[in-house]
Amino acid sequence: MARLETLARIIRSKNATPFYLTLDLFFESKDSYTRVKNSKALNKEIISTLYKVPLNFVKDIFFIDSVLAVKIVMLKRTPSGDPGFLDIYGMQQNIPLLGVEIP
Amino acid sequence: MELRVLGTFLNHGYVWPEDNFVEALKTRKPDFIAGQGTNTDPGPGYLGRGINIIPKMFVKKVRRQLIVNAKKAGVPFCISVGTSGCDEVLYKSELEIIDEVAREANIKVKLAIISGEINKDYLRGHLASGVKIPRLIDHPRLSENLTLDDVNSATRVVAQMGHEPIMKALDHNVDGVITGRAMDTALFMAEPSRRGFDKALVAHMAKVMECGAIATTLKNPKDPPTNGSMDGIFGVLHDDHFLVSPINPKQKCTIASVLSHSFYERADPFVERMPGGALNIADAIYEQVDEQTVKVSNSKWIEEDYTIKLEGVKSIGFRSISLMGIRNQSTIRVVDKLVERVRSRLNDQFEPLQEGKDYNLYFHVYGKNAILGPIEPLTNTDPHEVALLAEAVATSQELATALMVNARVLFTNQQFEGRITTAGNESIPWSPSEPALGEVHIFNIMHRMPIKDPCEPFKMDIIEFPR
Secondary structure, X not given: OEEHHHOOOEEEEEEEOOOEEEEEEEOOOHHHHHHHHHHOOOOHHHHHHHOOOOHXXXXXXXXXXXXXXXXXXXXXXXXXXXXXXXXXXXXXXXXXXXXXXXX | OOEEEEEOOOOOOOOOOHHHHHHHHHHOOOOEEEEOOEOOXXXXXXXXHOOOOOOHHHHHHHHHHHHHHHHHHOOOEEEEOXXXXXXXXXXXXXHHHHHHHHHHHOOOEEEEEEOOEOOHHHHHHHHHOOOOOEEOOOOOOOOOEOOHHHHHHEEEEEEEEOOHHHHHHHOOOOOEEEEOOEOHHHHHHHHHHHOOOOHHHHHHHHHHHOOHHHHOEEOOOOOOOOOOOOOOEEEEEOOOOEEEEEOOOOEEOOHHHHHHHHHOOOOOOOEEEEOOEEEEOOOOEEEEOOOOOEEEEOOEEEEOOOEEEEEEEEEEEEEEEEEEEEOOHHHHOOHHHHHHHHHHHHHHXXXXXXXXXXXXXXXXXXXXXXXXXXXXXXOOOOOOOEEXXXXXXXXXXXXXXXXXXXXXXXXXXXXXOOOOOOOOXXXXXXXXXXXXXXXXXXXXXXXXXXXXXXXXXXXXEEEEEOO
16 A cells, blocks of 8 residues: 555646635556556545535546646635635645545 | 747736746737736626736836836737726726826837626626526526526626627727737637638637746756746647747746646546537647647637626625634633524624524634535644634624624634633734625626627727827
8 A cells, every 4th residue: 555645746626616626646657546546545435435515516536637737626615715714826736635545 | 821929928927937928029929918807706706896917006006017018029918907807907907007008118008998797787688588508517506597586686797708708809901909818818819810721720729828937847847846837838830730839938838848738627528518619638648849838730710609708796795803822721611602602692692693594604724624614534633723704694794793793802802711811811813803805796797698790799999009
């Protein structure tokens, strides 16, 4: 097992409109990318659990082989600017992903 | 056919290197300049209050850089301005700034000014005629179809214009076009569309260039860290491909840098929906042609019904805050309990007003979980210092401040087992200590409105400066 943060070079989060959060992962080595992709450890269920959103909030998980990247798209629990949530741009929301264990 | 496009750094109001821009104007001979200055990234507050995120003195500085240099070189420009792109910024501060710039530089400029704000009566008219305006995003916080109540309660509504109103403006032989809210890509698509280039390539080049040098990367990764991504970008459009390269000599475009940018802030990495159709880049071909330049071809365009994205916000009250610093371990250990006691005592004190109806209270502990809240994976840490940020959003500013003053006093003086700080539980950073932060807005409209004439909702004026 390896933590996801030891396999990906970039793990970033950002709003896409005030209502979506997107997580982008970029890998340096094809081996790490393929290991993560084939493990199926990044799936809608785990994202829903980690981010405490209903399963139907997790819209898509794209594996983009051509650039060794993964893109995760979900509806935000709290839209940008609604009181109670202090990350207007969504730029610090990558943290729950870092510790995902990849077989 | 060939068309040369200079993309300026995004947002048009932050620091950007004028030298590279002037050099690119001189040596690379662009046919036009484009750059974005509107977005929803900074949240609903700017549309709600009708203000620009960038202060006027700074907008003037970058506007001077653009307008004076572009006029001197005889190159037309298309930019969007104002953060939210509302009329309040466009017609008040922006026109004043351009007037001052033209006067001080002793130049004459003829500009097309296009509003991006949507009149609420225009929306009511559409709703009354039975047009369905579905939500853009399937989020439960938005009405499935736009309602009259959404429109009535909105403080302001803007729409992202497509490239058509800008094309029409360019027909007036202007030195430049300044728009309110617009699709970033529309600014880059207007001129090439006028000249009849392939729509898919026009849209794809616009998408790569819309954020300036974000689609580039450092040429030598060993160079010291720079803000090289805060700079311009250059595109050359041909009949069956386009070329893209940076204008900063220390940057380069690579296949990866161009491709990664197409994922950024997007809900779909392959399909970009625009007002009259969708750009599909799934089969696009990327080639590195020299150290700095990437060639792109084989983009696809799928025609769709013409719709524009509406964005609106409504007011939900007024915010005051209190920031309290805590350094004592004995206090940090029980901070969550203290906060809950503060909340319940406040609720008692402010009766018959009710939390949830007349006001809402939020407490965030920086150092523990203020940023991630319930999804913070680390729960057993023992920080040596935390900041407690208390927020009230209430029906009046006075009530919000009264809540915060009382929250702070209740926190200061709370007794608990093991308390050694009997003079007070926190450090108070400022005097006065409970800043009033003004009106609070939230997004309530993010819908897709079908329209027949892409120019219809967007008012245009031709103005010569100085006025």
